[in-house]
């Protein structure tokens with residue numbers, strides 16, 4: 001089977017320009033501007049012949065100190081996780097109220113149980129960073145524990161009262177959350193914590209991906225989304241990358257035309273479509289990437305003799321998804337973005353980078369607070385909260401989980417003796433990546449994190465890192481190499 005993508009043949013030279021690595025000067029300028037725009041001090045991005053880009057400190061950091069907070073460039077909440085957590089579709093902060101979070105989760109679980117009449121852990125994602133085999137086991141067990149054997153249903157009407165704010169839980173006001181702002185396109189899929197997040201998402205990608213009634217693309221988009229939810233929700237993230245690039249392209253192009261008209265000169269005629277597209281693509285050009293079907297790790301249950309056919313299947317799946325996306329949002333001026341080569345590289349970028357999105361649930365904090373109360377307040381509160389805990393079961397609180405592209409975190413190289421870690425503190429309530437010094441770091445040192453469990457023996461660490469497509473050459477590995 002040969003998978004031909006006609007756009008790939010037609011736009012070969014544009015695609016090669018998009019995929020050629022940015023020059024050192026472009027890299028330096030891009031990160032200098034990014035760090036200045038974020039008023040992020042104390043760190044720089046440098047390139048090295050062995051490891052590519054890396055983040056360095058230009059002042060000393062103490063153990064436990066915050067090194068940086070990195071807002072994502074694009075991100076998605078996993079499809080299955082949407083059942084458990086209602087979060088802002090732009091910044092991924094929990095929204096509504098503690099009552100709404102709990103009521104909605106119980107309601108969705110009940111719906112799911114009724115619909116599937118049994119266990120269906122779904123296959124929304126086979127992406128290696130999203131759900132490894134142990135997670136899948138947990139999910140299955142959660143589903144088993146989701147049966148009426150371990151969860152005690154609430155009396156009729158309680159779930160509705162939680163969802164429509166008629167039932168107010170004791171002390172829940174101490175855990176107030178931002179209000180729920182629906183998508184302006186009324187798709188019923190995206191919700192926000194504020195109008196500014198709604199507008200920012202609309203401008204960055206949602207205006208092209210919204211499935212609201214008034215969207216001309218609705219049917220085609222729904223088909224694309226259904227396919228992604230049934231196969232791999234990483235395609236939704238790739239669609240966001242393409243949409244955001246398209247929208248940036250249109251904005252840059254209109255600025256360029258305005259300039260031409262204003263100055264009435266030909267000096268801007270050099271701004272042809274390709275140079276504008278390259279500019280719009282710049283943030284993505286910075287990410288380390290390879291084709292998805294070349295870099296995805298062979299799953300444990302696939303024999304190495306089936307390697308080639310596995311990779312062909314992955315490529316065919318990507319083509320299927322791309323064709324659905326193309327039907328929905330194709331733009332002739334940005335045709336190269338709709339080639340399989342570009343689509344494969346975007347997904348490969350997520351495969352190769354360490355890009356989990358996690359936001360802790362306020363529901364956990366709420367129940368811990370109740371548990372810490374003293375007599376008689378605790379006993380009073382628990383008369384109401386205990387039945388709710390019994391209905392939620394052991395996994396009473398689930399974090400928001402997804403995948404994202406963090407422009408600075410994705411520059412962090414791995415070390416098996418890292419000096420920093422991605423770690424959310426109590427105050428980190430949104431989807432930004434947070435990097436903390438794990439020990440003191442001296443001015444000039446490279447910041448490194450561990451992509452895997454650094455306490456594993458040498459060979460196991462190398463095997464885990466093979467999933468990220470490289471053999472580790474950190475000082476600890478060089479020393480331990482047999």
Ligand SMILES: C[S@@+](CC[C@H](N)C(=O)[O-])C[C@H]1O[C@@H](n2cnc3c(N)ncnc32)[C@H](O)[C@@H]1O
Nearest residue numbers: 051052053288353411412413414470472473474
């Ligand atoms: C998330 S990226 C880190 C940023 C990357 N250096 C860049 O230029 O964009 C991960 C890639 O960096 C390289 N890398 C990171 N840590 C490494 C290490 N300890 N040994 C060898 N290569 C490493 C590998 O090519 C890996 O696939």
